[in-house]
Amino acid sequence: MNHIEVESSHLDILLVEDSPGDVRLTKEVFRDTNIDIHLHVASDGVEAMAFLRREGEHVSAPRPDLILLDLNLPKMDGRVVLANIKADANLKSIPTVILTTSESEVDIARSYRLQANCYLSKPVQLEAFENLVKSINDFWLTKVKLPQQRQGG
């Protein structure tokens, strides 16, 4: 886990993803897209909640501007993580985007019921993935006005 002391000019994203390949790929694509992004990674649901609640080694973790959440995670499932975030008064205002390979209608419906901010399907082709990351950047990190509640330490 590596997180960097925050400067007010950059954006923090929490990527909750267990596959190291996907983590690396996402980092690479974000780096190519926007160099002002700090991508923090939690590799399972429990760690994600610890990061968000600044528990244990995450005491000084920043409050992320955006959460990218995979659904299939070890220890604590992504759906439970989503439910916990949205049930937490402190965390529920953080935009949470589901980013997963699942195209299941059940997962999509359930995620929105759990108040996911949007549901994105990870494309198979690299180029398509790059386009998707650009879209996330353009929309969630550029166009969307996010609440100014930063309590970063």
Added chain:
Amino acid sequence: MPLERLYDLVHDPGNASAKVAEAPNSAEEALRDSEEKYRMLLDEIQDYAIFMLDPQGVVVSWNAGAERIKGYQADEIVGHNFSVFFPPEDIKQGMPEELLRITATNGRHEFQGMRVRKDGSRFLASIIFIALRDLAGNLRGFSEISRDLSESKESAAKYRGLLEAAPDAMVVVNQGGEIVLLNVQAEKQFGYRRDELIGQKVKNIIPQGFAERLIADGTRTAAEALAQQIGTGIELNGHRKDGSEFPIEIMLSPLESTEGILVTAAIRDISVRKAVEKHLGQMEGRYRGLLEAAPDAMVVVNEGGDIVLLNVQAEKQFGYHRDELVGQKVKNIIPQGFAERLIADGTRTAAEALAQQIGTGIELNGLRKDGSEFPIEIMLSPLESTEGILVTAAIRDITTRKKTDAHVLELNRSNEELGQFAYVASHDLQEPLRMVASFTELLARRYKGKLDSDADEFISFAVDGARRMQRLIQDLLAYSRVATKGNDLLRTSSEEALRRALMNLRGAIEESSALLTHDPLPTVMADERQLIQVFQNLIGNAIKYQNPGVPRIHISAARNADKKWTFSVKDNGLGIDPQYFEKIFVIFQRLHKRDEFSGTGIGLAICKRIVERHGGTISVESQLGHGSTFTFDLAGSEGKS
């Protein structure tokens, strides 16, 4: 007056008539005298024919009874030979002369015989002949005292009445086998007039088996022999006047009479009964034939659950010999579910209960002699019979079918598993492959020209391979989804589906400047998403496999004989060699090299799978170089859209 008294009167006139006082002077005178005296007496007797003959048999006297019984006036017959009273056949045999000879020898002869009246009709008579001799013992003549047996007593008239009233033919026969009496039914049945039969041998109308029964054998009397027959119907053959035969049943009963034992035979024409029996026999024969010809085991059971009939297939199936099963409970071979169906419960009769079972196969278990069980299907049908309702059960050994069913079930299951497996496998393969493809691509992008030329080439092969594999897996997933992710078939406008397909193909259509036309298309029962895919794949192919020039594609639909809609997608493209017509629908089969046309060979396989899921077929007609027409059919919904 009893016959014996008359005999005395004639034979011993002195004793018989004490009132006659005058003594005769000579034997001749005495005879004449007594003749004179007694004639007056005898003349008045009505019930008996009493007359005298001279030694040659010429009638010399005639009484009132003779006149009444035989029908001759005295002056008509006196002076004629008495042989006129005999039937011609008796005369031929010399019976009249023989009678006189016997009487002359014995002095007296008593017998029963047929007599002929003046009008030719016959009657059975009881006759006593007496030789008349003078005191010197010279034969002076004969007297005959006879009685018509058929009317001899008042009771005879009653008997006759009874006889006529009987519904059967009745024939009374004496121990000599001669018919002495018969009724009108007998006349009708045998086709004779009464007088043609009276006095005839009964053998003439019942050639065999009757007369024999009248004759006493060495060890028993006729009465005893008869007694044994009484009340038992004997089946014989009757013989009509016209020579035809017919089956009869006779019942014998003896009748004690003054003439000895007479036998009354009630004769019933049983042709109809015999015909019915024969018919029934044939029916049973046919039924049995049918039973044996049936491919299934057939068992006929009565309402008590006893087996009454079975065929050879039943013997084979259950491993019993026929004799071991007939009369046994059907429960022995079908332990459960059959016998219960035969028993009527409180609210319905057995027939009703059965009626509900008819034509429906009931699956039960059969039990073989060796104790092994096997699955059977039985079909019941009731059979009205004289013994009540019988149930015919057709029993089919369904061991093989059960095995086949299980096999089919297993096949379906494994097919489904395989489909599921293909889906899961390709889905899960996609993840690691995404890593391989993405990172080789990143590698190619960031390090092209920074390593050596071999590295560039290797990386480009890796990128190409990974991309191809991604396409294959995506196609495989799409193919799996036809079965695993299909939607219900609903009323779908095929024209709208075509429109959506063309929208998806917009890029390719614009690029190729293809000319697309279509007829009005119907509303069909389909999974719309899949129908779009079929159109898209077929039209996509038509655009792709083209000669230089403008692609022309026409889509049409026509109702076929099965009331389904046959869709056609016709193009003017490359065409297909007929030898590949089947191959092109098989998954991953391609006719072109990758550098000629891209693709994995999944499009038509998906089309085939979709059309088959819709209960239709897909095929192609084509000639190399002359375009292709792909046709597929779908079940219609009413009307055209």
